[in-house]
Amino acid sequence: MKYDLIVIGGGPAGMMSAITAGAEGMRTILTEKNNKLGKKLRITGKGRCNVTNYGDLEDFQRSIITNGKFLYSSLYAFDNLRLMELLESRGVKLKVEQGNRVFPVSDRAGDIIDALFRLLRQNKVDIRLNTAIQNILIEDNHVHGVVTCDNNVIKGDKVVIASGGMSWQQTGSTGDGYKLAKDAGHEIVKPRPALIPLEIKEPWVKDLQGLSLNNVNIRAVVEKRVIAEQSGEMLFTHFGISGPAVLSISSYLSKTLQHPLNLQVDIKPDLSAGELDHSLQETLNKNKGKSLKNVLHDLVPRRMVPVILQITKVDDNKKVDRVSRQERERLVHIIKNIPLTLKKMRPLNEAIVTGGGVGIKEINPSTMESKIVKGLYFAGEIIDVDALTGGYNLQIAFSTGYLSGISAAVSK
Ligand SMILES: Cc1cc2nc3c(=O)[nH]c(=O)nc-3n(C[C@H](O)[C@H](O)[C@H](O)COP(=O)(O)OP(=O)(O)OC[C@H]3O[C@@H](n4cnc5c(N)ncnc54)[C@H](O)[C@@H]3O)c2cc1C
Incomplete structure (x- = not known):
């Protein structure tokens, strides 16, 4: 049997791509190397899944650290409101929390996965679990199918690579897609950690392990110049610091890591120095x-x-x-x-998101199709895009997934 579309990777991007193509009547197969779909999705938001952000497109653009402009069409084609509508129409009630973060009312990431699974079924998508794709068949710059890890060929006219980045590898995101894309002639921007905890030199940090500060302002300083600044929650750990504000500032730092790098944490950001002195007195x-x-x-x-x-x-x-x-x-x-001194970032595998990936220059932003190989598409974290915490990264996965699926269907 020959498929209209083969999707590689059953994360949020791949599932949304397959759901969209299936809804358009494409004979679609979703391949996933794990024995279940959405393994990473299940642990997002500490198991609660911060599925998107309720902010407007401008807010999204401000919160995307790498290649926001490239994502404009996909975010426009399938925005946060459409995602929320889709999930609510499948019985997942949603709520908006601090910072416009959207979660299921049940606080269960599993409810999002179940809803996506029902949509896949409803749209007649074939799901093939325990199936790692190791090759894409390309002839005369056209896609013809894929080869599975047990050397079976799945034939298809179009392929979406949605295999994720290469962090939290225990969830299946092991960077396979980079090789597939490279073999197809795509440039890979070196993967780097984005949204990553920081190791700190000061030994006293260990003594504060487990202490969480709800509202701090963190500044990164190089030679007395503030190069990045973030506000929000911070957590002390046995190696240094983590928490949303730290993860967010790390994404700026990982792009152009400079040493020596000092951090300054204001633990009373709502009081001016004068007001704090008054309270102290x-x-x-x-x-x-x-x-x-x-x-x-x-x-x-x-x-x-x-x-x-x-x-x-x-x-x-x-x-x-x-x-x-x-x-x-x-x-x-x-x-x-x-004052804190950065020792180093935690390893890539601990990053919430992998920065770098398939370079955007060779992907058409209006369709997610490769500019090199006809019928080859990309979706999700495999692309060289990343955003701050707050639900933006999942929305990017869903939006690029949608655009790849609809584009594949339209050009059928
Ligand atoms: C701990 C943690 C918490 C997070 N929390 C949030 C949050 O609350 N909100 C948010 O917006 N973002 C969050 N993120 C980020 C978000 O989970 C990712 O950006 C998102 O999952 C990316 O989706 P994806 O579909 O592109 O890739 P993935 O979710 O990584 O899915 C890729 C899939 O492809 C499969 N695969 C890989 N190679 C192959 C192959 N060769 N053949 C077949 N299948 C393959 C993998 O097994 C995997 O299932 C979190 C990340 C982590 C690690």
């Missing part, structure tokens, strides 16, 4: 006779007090009545500029 005044180390937790998380006193070199046993103006200023300065 009030705290000191109402706690006369006590040691500084026993009152600072009024202003900063208790576990951070020893660290702040160590960095400012203010005697932690000092009675609050004896704190000098200079010492107060030092405390304020450090609370708003906690």
Whole structure:
């Protein structure tokens, strides 16, 4: 049997591509090397799946770090509202949380996968699990089919490569698609971690392991110049720092990593230095006779007090009545500029998203079709695109998946 479309990879991009082509009457097969679909999708948003973002197209453009312009047509063709409508029409109730992040009301990523699975079935897509594709058959710059890992040939007129990046490889995203694309003549921009936790040199960071700060401002500084800045939540870990604000700033840094790189964390971003000094004075005044180390937790998380006193070199046993103006200023300065030194990024496999991938110059942004091989399409994280946290990366997968599927159908 010959298919109209063969989709490689059963992640969000591949599933959406197959659903769309199937709905248009294309005889479609979805191949997935795992024994189930959407293994990575299931762990997104800590199992809750931040499926998209409720922001407008401009917000999307601001939040895409690499090649936002390239994604304009796909995001326009199938935007967040259409995705939400599709999911809700299949019984997945959605809610919008802080930062316009959209989640299923059930907080279960599995509900999204089930809805996509029902759509695949409804649109008569053949699903072939445990089937890794190892080759694409190309003749005279036209696609003819694919070869599976057990050397079976699946014939088809069109192929979508939606095999993801190469991080969290345990989910199946092992970078196979880069080889397939390269064999077809495409340039691969070197894969790099995007949205990645950071290892930090300061040893005291370990002592704060597990501490989460809800609202910080992080600045990356090279030779006194701020090169990137992000606000939001941050988490201390055994190796350094993580959390949404850290992951987001890492994406800017990984593109042009410069050393030495210092980070400054403002743990009171809503107060100016003057307002913080005022609060500090009030705290000191109402706690006369006590040691500084026993009152600072009024202003900063208790576990951070020893660290702040160590960095400012203010005697932690000092009675609050004896704190000098200079010492107060030092405390304020450090609370708003906690200094951290970047050791390195965590390995690529730990990245939430793989940056780099199939270069965009050889992909038509209006169709997702290869400019080199007729009938070959790309969708999702395999392309050299990446965005901040907030649901943007999944929307990119769904939008490029949709555009590849509809384009393949239109040019049938
Ligand atoms: C821990 C974690 C949490 C995340 N949370 C969010 C979030 O909440 N919101 C958000 O927007 N983004 C999130 N992301 C990012 C998001 O999951 C990815 O950007 C998205 O899954 C990419 O979709 P994709 O379909 O392109 O690739 P993938 O989801 O990686 O799917 C690719 C599929 O292709 C299959 N495959 C690979 N090679 C072959 C082959 N040779 N033959 C057949 N099949 C193959 C793989 O097994 C895999 O199933 C998260 C990522 C991680 C790791």
